[in-house]
Structures are given as structure tokens and as C-alpha cells.
Amino acid sequence: MEVTGFIAAGESATALAYIKARRGLSPRQIMLIILICTLAVGIPVGAGLSGSWFAAAVSVEFAFIGTLVGSLIVQRLTGPMMRRALAERGQAYEHPFTFRLTPEALVYDSVDLTMTARWSCVTDIYKTRKYWVFLVQSSAIILPRRFFNTPEVERAFIAEATARLTEAARLRSPDTAAFLRD
Structure with missing residues (x-):
């Protein structure tokens, strides 16, 4: 399962304020x-x-x-x-971005950069007003909520991501449980 869209350079800084609060x-x-x-x-x-x-x-x-x-x-x-x-530097301000869930890992793919995180190292997922934030060890991978066409698509994506988390990570991710309940 995957979602795609455009992400602006530095956009993750907005979500980082919330990440720092969790740390x-x-x-x-x-x-x-x-x-x-x-x-x-x-x-x-x-x-x-x-x-x-x-x-x-x-x-x-x-x-x-x-x-x-x-x-x-x-x-x-x-x-x-x-x-x-x-x-x-010849770089674009916005980049196409794909966020993919595979059985083994979470994959972040943006033009020339691809990051892969095994599910065992995803420590928790939480929701901000505009983003889903996946904490991967001490790093964060953000997923803009605007990438989802409908609330149903967002719910299905988050349900699949949550199902792949370890039990401990699911317990640290109350936002996903609340989102899926609503």
C-alpha cells in the first residue's frame, strides 16, 4: 500500500516541533x-x-x-x-514523494532519496493536525495527511501501518487506535 504527493523542502520542520515535545x-x-x-x-x-x-x-x-x-x-x-x-544549488523546493508500506518495512521515497525502516525499529506513530509522524528509532519520517484523497483511504493506510507495528509500538501509538475507532 502506498500514497504519493509533493512535499516541500523543510516541511518536516513543522512536524519536528511535535516530535521534540514527545522526546x-x-x-x-x-x-x-x-x-x-x-x-x-x-x-x-x-x-x-x-x-x-x-x-x-x-x-x-x-x-x-x-x-x-x-x-x-x-x-x-x-x-x-x-x-x-x-x-x-539547483534543487527544487518541492519533490514528489511516495510513502510505501511493505510486509517487511516502511519505505520513504523522494526523488533521489530512499529510506527504508524495518517495522521492528518503528517505535510509534502519532498524528498531528497536518501529519502522521512515524518515529523510527530516534529519527522521524513524516507523512502529510493531505496525501490521502478521502478519510477512508487514510483510515485504511493507518490501519495497515498499525497492524505491522510491534505490540510495544502499538501501545506507544494511542493516536492510531483513537483514529481507527472514530
Whole structure:
């Protein structure tokens, strides 16, 4: 069983935020911790040095706003810069992609790159809003949900993938069980 479609360069980075959360801290959690620490440490230290809680709070708030504006600028520049860098190397921004389930393995095939993962090393599968993520040891292989023409095709594909997982991997994949139940 297989599905095909086009995948954009860097698209997997979107899904990686969810992957990091399953392994530890997500980028959003890291940013929240940094911002809370900025407030929790910056205001008292600033108040101690300046003698004014108000002045310290205003300074830290402006630092907080600067961090958010900088993050937005980086986010806006990343896509166009990646496209330009790929074009300079003669690479396309989008590639045809095939995701195949065989009795022995999961196969990811995108133009010049083919990855094969035996089912025994697929540790779990989970669903995000836009992707199915297959964790293969410490790496992730993403499958865009838009590749499925209908919910029935998606359900059949995920059912087959789930059936090929080891029992331990099925237990670590509650998203697949919930998806197949609904």
C-alpha cells in the first residue's frame, strides 16, 4: 500500500516541533521557559539595580516584545531564504514523494532519496493536525495527511501501518487506535 504527493523542502520542520515535545521539550515550551525566566529574573534584578519595580518591569517587557518581534522576523525570512539557497544549488523546493508500506518495512521515497525502516525499529506513530509522524528509532519520517484523497483511504493506510507495528509500538501509538475507532 502506498500514497504519493509533493512535499516541500523543510516541511518536516513543522512536524519536528511535535516530535521534540514527545522526546522532551518542544520549541514552544523552550520559548515559554525562556520568557518566564526573563520576567522572573529580569524584573527583580532590574528593580534591585534601578531601585524601581516599574522601570524594571517596563525594561523587561520591552525585551519580551523584542524577542517576539525577532522570532516573527526569523519565521518570515526562513521560507524565502531556503527557497533561494535551494535554487542556488539547483534543487527544487518541492519533490514528489511516495510513502510505501511493505510486509517487511516502511519505505520513504523522494526523488533521489530512499529510506527504508524495518517495522521492528518503528517505535510509534502519532498524528498531528497536518501529519502522521512515524518515529523510527530516534529519527522521524513524516507523512502529510493531505496525501490521502478521502478519510477512508487514510483510515485504511493507518490501519495497515498499525497492524505491522510491534505490540510495544502499538501501545506507544494511542493516536492510531483513537483514529481507527472514530
